[in-house]
Amino acid sequence: MDVGKKFNELLADEAFQSELMLFDSLDEADRKAFIRRYAVSKEEFIKAKTIVDGLSFKGINFSEDELDYLWKRLGIENPVVPHNQGLQIRKMVTWFNKIAAVLMIPLLITSIWFFNKTQKLESFKKDEIDRLTEVYNTVSAPVGGKTKAVLPDGSEVWLNSGSSVQYPILGKPAYREVKLSGEGFFKVVKNPDQPMLVMTSGIQVKVYGTTFNLSAYEDDPYIQAALIEGEIAIAKLNEKGTPVTSEYKMKPGEIGKLDKQKNTVTVARTDNMEVFTGWVNGRYVFRNKPFKEILKRLERLHNVTFVLEDETIGDDHFDATFEDQNIDRIMEIFAVSLPITWRSVQAVQNNDNTYSTKNIIISGEKTKELP
């Protein structure tokens, strides 16, 4: 019985539990590593996985409106809402059927059958690409600007600063294939017989006619697909651009995210789609993001370089919303809201006649009280 006892102790291990809860989002290499590290037998693993899966509780979701109402009812901000009104609103709410189910990519559904099928498709696709390499067209947006591309099938792509799409002038029989670097907002014409395949350096997105945003900047830690309407399916790619996971079909309102460092793909719901798509209309929205991430986005949009004299402020988290406008104006908004001062160093001409980017130096202002 010693073996059983040892297994129960492993099952009770916090790190083991935490990793097992994430198991479905791991790729094959990480799964293997996990099984080796803990040296569990097949039976033990199945048992442990069954318990952890069986204990996945549903979340309870509250809408923004409801939380607003509850907040106002505290009476801290506004006069107390009359009680009878409270009862009416209460009735309208059904707690348990609004579920924030944490959606994990059902990698368990990977079957050998599916894997084979994908590979056949891939080899077929490769032949086609080889045949038509010369007929690609590229549209790019300059750093600091945006542009719109219309693809041969009538689909539209808005390209964010420094991004480009490459697409074949001749449509291919199986897929309309498009390569994206950087960030693009896609409105894809529906054609079930010929889905569009958007390739990035880390994931592929299969599109059946829909609207979505895809952000795949090389220097970002994440590749993110945000689905507004319709249906897309994402799959993780290896260095050769071949899918290494089964496809996950996303639903509207979901964000599929590849974490390049952890090499994991996760899917979650968002209540604030504008964070992902606002840029198309010139609105930049951030929710609970570190300051340095916000600055990185601004660097890309305005072709400037930020220098943080006090590194620690880069890790502070913020909500932020601003319009697409002059960078100096945006810095003014920062300076009123945050304990910082800033100065800009104008671009200078280098020896080789190129210009350096404009530098903006940000320092913490110790004397100023936090807002």
Place this chain on the structure above:
Amino acid sequence: MQEKIHRTDETYLWKRMKAGDQNSFSQIFKSFYPKLYAYGIKLIPFPDLVRDQIQDLFIHIWQNRDGLGDVTNLKAYLFVSLRRRIFLSKKNELNTNPLDQLSEEDSQALVFEPGEFVDKEHLSANINEKLIRNLNSLPVNQREIIFLRFYHQLTYREIAGIINIKEQSIKNKMPRILQKLAEGITGVSKEDIGDVDITLFNLFLLFQKK
């Protein structure tokens, strides 16, 4: 179009709240309310009472903000505060003794139903039922540990702080609790697991060294 930027990390929001900033307090309120509700409603199955207790807790925090210290783990702090409040309210309403721990008389506390779990297609209804039955047959204090660990994903240390027992004691108990949970799930037959998990079996065979 309004433009705005503000900090959103917990330590900062708490500090701002203590300085009297309503906006920061509203953010804390909105981000923790759903989690607190999900916990409270399992401690006592009366939605109105849970809502009132959460509301009172936040009003209390706001009114006493000057006297509150820095909080390093806001989630654990709010959970333990709500738990205490719910126990106190029960004591007042039901006229029972003050309790630090849940008692077996709270027959409705932390009882789980199949509808409260995420559907996992690869788990058969049979296994799901068995697991939930095993869970519900645990002592109520043990159910609370399981709920805090697997639903709220708190660490053993945080759970220990919330239910007021030693962390080591949770660590000692856990193997036995999980063993009881797994009872009857040993020796799962292929029919029980269903088709999809057979794939996992296959995958596993590939992983194993010969």
